[in-house]
Every structure is written in structure tokens, then in C-alpha cells.
Amino acid sequence: MELSVAEENYIKAIYSLSQSGKVSTNDLAQAMQTKASSATDMLKRLGEKALVNYVKYQGVSLSDAGNRVALKTIRKHRLWEVFLVNKLQFGWDEVHEIAEELEHVRSAKLTEKLAEFLGDPRFDPHGDPIPNSAGELPKHSVKTLGECKTGEQLILQRVNDGNPEFLQYLERIALHLGEKLKIKSQYTFDNSVEIERQDGSVLMLSETVTNNLYVIEQ
């Protein structure tokens, strides 16, 4: 089936929102920066194409076919991000927008040749997992630094890539994926956290920051 760019984008949004249960029309409209009535229109169409399970007033979820579309699109998006950063030397804060366009290029052969060219990467430049050609996602952290306890020794595995300014901030303080961290102290009045880095230096991170850094145990 030949999907439009708009259809693919809605499916991606539903995929991402449905990590936390069924998706409401309003939430979807907000994620798509559009009006609820537009979302309703699209849900009807996606329902007719059997890409979503949609019942009026009951919210929506992806069908198996819809899920495959979502994962295929996410795979392409993240592979292109790897290309842009690793091969074209873009900064990790610059690639999201461009990948949003590249992900809609249709050729499946292109996707697979690109993956091979990049060495079949399993994670994108922000640490987000790249589905393989069968649509399987590598395991990845869902635990934020904000959820951890004082004394824990951690590795930064993934960062939220939703905000370029946040990524620029991380670049500024040279906080990179794979870095080992230890929580020195936590301040309950504002949930800020003091961490010790590999080189022994110490860093103070706000709650907003720690909620957008995903870690694994060292």
C-alpha cells in the first residue's frame, strides 16, 4: 500500500503516544500540531485502510499493519540520522528535521543498502534503538537519571532528542553517550542532582535535564 507523508506521520505519532496506553484524538492532534477535527478525519481514513483500530469516541491504537509501518518509518528516520551525523558530520542537534523528510523516501532497497553502508547500527546518535529489517527493536533503557538513587553508578545510554536546545546544552557540557556517571547527591527541594564524571569532575543537573537522560546500571 502506498501511504502519504501525512499518513506515515500520523502513524508515527500514534506509535509514540501509545507507549502509554490508548491514544486520544486530542493528544494526537496536539502531537501533530493540528486540530482535533483534522485528526478525526485522518483516523477515519487510517481506520478504513486497517492501519489503526479506531472506534468513535473510544480513542485509537495501531493495528499490526500500522505497527509495521511505524517501525519501518522509525527505522528509516534513525538510519538517516546516523548517516547525517557519522558520514556528513552534522551535529546531533541538527538532524531531526532533515531525517523527518528523508524517512519518507519509499525504496526499501535504499533502506537496506543504507543500513549496510552504515554497518547495521543498532542505535541512532541520540541512543534511540533502530528497529532491524524485521521490525525488532534492540533493548534500550527506559530508566531516567532522575529516577536513580544516590550512589548508583550508571552509564548514559540515551537522551531525549525532542529539543535541539537540550542537545546543544549536553554538547556544551560535553556529556556524551556511553559516559560513566555516579550520583553524588540529590536535592529534594528542586530534584536537582550532583553527578561525578569519569574524570572526577562534578556536575549539577536540573530535574528537567535528569528526566531526559536515560541510563543503564554500570
Place this chain on the structure above:
Amino acid sequence: MELSVAEENYIKAIYSLSQSGKVSTNDLAQAMQTKASSATDMLKRLGEKALVNYVKYQGVSLSDAGNRVALKTIRKHRLWEVFLVNKLQFGWDEVHEIAEELEHVRSAKLTEKLAEFLGDPRFDPHGDPIPNSAGELPKHSVKTLGECKTGEQLILQRVNDGNPEFLQYLERIALHLGEKLKIKSQYTFDNSVEIERQDGSVLMLSETVTNNLYVIEQ
């Protein structure tokens, strides 16, 4: 100005058709595989945007702005073809369709970084010249093998990339860009040509073939 994919494609078609004078609505419609009425609609819109000089019933030509759009799009198309062939190991007969999609990705920074990554190539895999970032085209051959005389010593510089089967045929007989050729004989009854190759072997080419091979003098 933010142009749609359709607008960019019409502009490319007008550019390519206007190599041989002013472009008629019918020719444009045929090139775009659409109806004359659709072409008329688009010409009005492009006229309003000052990308073409369009007067009812008088045909159309590109304005300076339209010309810049055409060259920019051609630059992107041909750079992506180089990427697909040189980096992803696609065959030269497989890349046109994919590049038709990639050429519409908007980021100018992407184009320039891609060009740099590829070593600022001046010609695409079919020998077509790639406009530089200022929109200047490298010199390229406009003389077909079919126009040459017996005894001439030539170099194959460019091939018509319009037909994948033609490209596959050239691959089959291993006729590659840069190869030195000598015309041994020409047959006037069907305009076929016998050429001698570098390795001394001899090849018989039909008129259709020689009209789609562009050469320079050796």
C-alpha cells in the same frame, strides 16, 4: 519561497524541454505524464510566483528565479545519484527513481555537506554535469556517437539516462564512461555503426544506441 514537489518537477521539465526553444503546454503535459489542462493550471500558478514567463497560448519559459530552482534541483538529483552508485553500490540503472524523491529534500546544508562527502563531483554516474553551488554547469558533450564520422577517435563521456533498459544493455556489453572508441564503419541503410574498442574487439551499435551516447574527441 517554499515550493511543492509538483512545482519543482514542472520546473525541471520546463528546464529540460526549453533546451530546444520555448515550451508548449502539450509538450510539458506529455513530459509530466499528465493532461494539458493540468499543465495550464500549474503554469498559471508558477506564473503568479514569477518562476516562469507564461502568456496564454504563447508557451512558457523559465524566469531567472525559475532557472535557479531548476539548477538547484538538478544539482541535488545528480549528487544523490553519485551517492547511490558510489557509496551504496546501486547500479546506474536503478538510481533515477530514488533520486527523484531525494532531490526534493529541502535542506541546503544537506546538499552542500553531501557534495563535500562525495568529493564535489562534477559529473553524475551517467556523465551528466552537476551544477555547482552557484548554479554553473561544467562543460559537457552534446555530440552523439551517431553524428560522428568513420575513422574518428572518441571518448564516451555521457549516456542518456532516461531508460533503465538501455543502461542495462550498456552494462551487458560493458561499455563504460571514459572508454576510448574508434568508428570502423557506418551503414547508411539503418545507420548502425561498427566501433573498435580499446582491447581491439569490435562492436555493432544500432542507431538508437548511437543517438544516446555522447562523446568527445580523443
Place this chain on the structure above:
DNA sequence: AATTATTTTTAGATTTGCCTAAAAATATAT
């Protein structure tokens, strides 16, 4: 020059994806 043929444009529909405004359904609060 008048007729015929061809090309081009206009008029009116269709589809996709969006909008606003109003109506209907569901959720919340008193």
C-alpha cells in the same frame, strides 16, 4: 479566405489534508 484540425484554456468535479463553527458524546463537579 474559409474550413478543418489541433492546441490550449476554461468550467466543473474529485481527493487529500487542513480549517472553523456547531452539534453530540463523554467526563467532571456541584
Place this chain on the structure above:
DNA sequence: ATATATTTTTAGGCAAATCTAAAAATAATT
């Protein structure tokens, strides 16, 4: 439980890009 607020859907429109069929303009022919 009734009233109020919120969410969701419907109804009706708009713009882009296409189509068919008919009208208008231009070109070709006798």
C-alpha cells in the same frame, strides 16, 4: 442526578493537484 465543562465528531469550506468535457484560440489545409 443534574448542570457544567471538556472532548470528539460532524458539517461545510478552502487550496493543491489532478481529471473530463466543452469552449476558445491558433495553426494547417484546401
